[in-house]
Structures are given as C-alpha cells and as structure tokens.
Amino acid sequence: MNTNSPNNNPRDIAPERIARVLTRAAQQLDDDTVAALRRARNVALQRQSLSKPVFALSTGHGIRWLMPHSTQQWVAAIILFVAILFGGLSYWQHENDLSHLDTAILTDDLPLEVFVD
Amino acid sequence: MRNLVVIAFLWLGLAGTPAGAATTSWRSLAPAQQEALAPLSQQWDNLSEQQQQHLLKTAKRYPHLTHEQKKRFRDRLEAWSKLTPEQRNAAREKYRAFSKVPAEKREQVKQMVREDQEVKVQQSASGVPAAPPPVQP
Numbered sequence: 001m002n003t004n005s006p007n008n009n010p011r012d013i014a015p016e017r018i019a020r021v022l023t024r025a026a027q028q029l030d031d032d033t034v035a036a037l038r039r040a041r042n043v044a045l046q047r048q049s050l051s052k053p054v055f056a057l058s059t060g061h062g063i064r065w066l067m068p069h070s071t072q073q074w075v076a077a078i079i080l081f082v083a084i085l086f087g088g089l090s091y092w093q094h095e096n097d098l099s100h101l102d103t104a105i106l107t108d109d110l111p112l113e114v115f116v117d
Numbered sequence: 118m119r120n121l122v123v124i125a126f127l128w129l130g131l132a133g134t135p136a137g138a139a140t141t142s143w144r145s146l147a148p149a150q151q152e153a154l155a156p157l158s159q160q161w162d163n164l165s166e167q168q169q170q171h172l173l174k175t176a177k178r179y180p181h182l183t184h185e186q187k188k189r190f191r192d193r194l195e196a197w198s199k200l201t202p203e204q205r206n207a208a209r210e211k212y213r214a215f216s217k218v219p220a221e222k223r224e225q226v227k228q229m230v231r232e233d234q235e236v237k238v239q240q241s242a243s244g245v246p247a248a249p250p251p252v253q254p
Contacts, residue, residue: 100178102209107182107189116200116208117207
C-alpha cells in the first residue's frame with residue numbers, strides 16, 4: 001500500500017502547500033501566459049459590471065431594486081398602481097352597496113320571507 | 118422620496134386585501150355594534166372574517182334607524198345570517214327588482230302581503246293552523 005506517500009491523494013495535501021506551489025508556479029509563468037490571463041480577467045470583470053443590476057438586491061441598496069429604472073418601467077408601474085387603486089375602489093364601492101342593500105332588506109316593511117325563497 | 122413611493126405601493130397592496138384583517142371577537146366590539154348585532158352574539162366568534170366585516174358595515178347604519186326599523190333589523194338578523202351566500206344574493210336581486218317596480222304596484226303587493234299576514238295571525242289565534250304542522254322528530 002502507498003500509505004507512506006500521502007502526496008498521491010489530493011485530499012491529504014495541506015491547502016497551504018497548494019497555495020505555496022501555485023504562488024511559485026505563477027512567478028514562473030511566461031509573458032504570453034500572463035498576458036492571456038490578464039485579458040481573460042479583464043473580460044470577466046467587464047461581464048460582471050454588465051450584470052450588476054441583477055445582483056443589486058444583495059449589495060446593500062435596500063429597496064432601491066424595486067424602483068423602476070426606465071421610462072417603460074415607470075409607465076408600467078403607474079398603470080399597475082392605477083389598476084390596484086381602481087380595483088380597490090370598486091371593491092369598496094361594491095361592498096358599500098351590498099351592505100346598504102342588506103340594511104334596506106332587514107328594515108323594509110315587507111317581511112324577509114317575501115324576498116327569500 | 119423614492120422609498121416613500123415604494124412604501125405607498127406596499128401599503129396599498131396590503132390594505133387592499135380583505136384577508137389582511139383577522140376576525141374580531143364579540144367582546145372587542147363597541148357597545149353600539151353589540152346592540153345592533155345582539156341576535157348574533159352567540160355565533161359571532163365563529164363567523165368568517167369576511168362575514169363579520171360585512172355585518173359590521175351593515176350595522177353602521179343601525180343608530181340612524183327609527184325604532185320600528187331597529188326592531189325589524191334585530192328580528193331578521195339571525196335568519197338573514199343563516200342563509201347561504203347564494204340565498205342572500207338571490208334575495209338582494211329580488212329586492213333590487215322589486216324596488217324598480219312602480220310605486221302604486223309596490224303598494225298593491227304590500228297590501229296583499231299585509232292581508233295575508235293578518236289572515237295567518239287570525240288563523241293561529243283561532244287555533245286553525247295556517248300551514249301543515251311541522252313533523253316532530
């Protein structure tokens with residue numbers, strides 16, 4: 001068995017050792033590789049800044065992510081607001097009419113049985 | 118300012134939903150509400166939140182009623198609340214239709230109902246049943 005050679009099993013290598021090896025290897029990279037890595041890093045950074053608004057919720061900006069960001073979003077938000085307002089008002093109006101009607105039925109001089117089958 | 122707009126949105130959303138409120142216990146009602154809804158005191162706590170809110174709205178007009186109307190309101194309230202929602206809706210439709218009938222015709226119907234009731238009262242006073250007696254369980 002190869003119990004005496006722990007380096008063969010990646011789980012047995014100490015993380016500090018891996019870091020040391022990587023640092024040493026990075027110092028030995030040739031210029032082309034360094035330039036390619038720098039380009040790749042810049043591309044990755046550009047992509048990240050493009051997708052920033054998506055992660056706005058988790059960046060400590062509070063409830064700003066709820067706010068409309070463009071004119072279209074503002075228009076949509078206002079339409080939604082008006083629709084909710086209108087829905088609420090008509091529900092309230094309907095409820096009011098209904099209770100008014102109920103009071104009338106309960107106090108009419110005709111008995112309830114006339115209206116109930 | 119922007120945050121205020123957002124909060125206004127959320128508040129409207131929450132306040133607009135009738136499910137937002139919980140049921141109200143009989144003890145927490147105002148004395149005027151308890152007086153109007155007295156016939157329902159026993160079953161009040163078991164009514165649905167929606168039904169409670171509706172009854173409270175209906176009871177709001179109670180203080181402005183005449184003595185006779187108040188009596189009718191209390192006498193009919195229990196029977197009214199025991200109807201199914203469909204029966205109540207049908208009764209509302211009937212009432213709405215009846216209130217569109219010309220006044221003189223409405224008066225004729227009222228007169229007929231009054232006479233009918235008087236006959237029933239006389240029959241029950243003289244011992245003659247107005248309708249077949251209910252079957253005893």
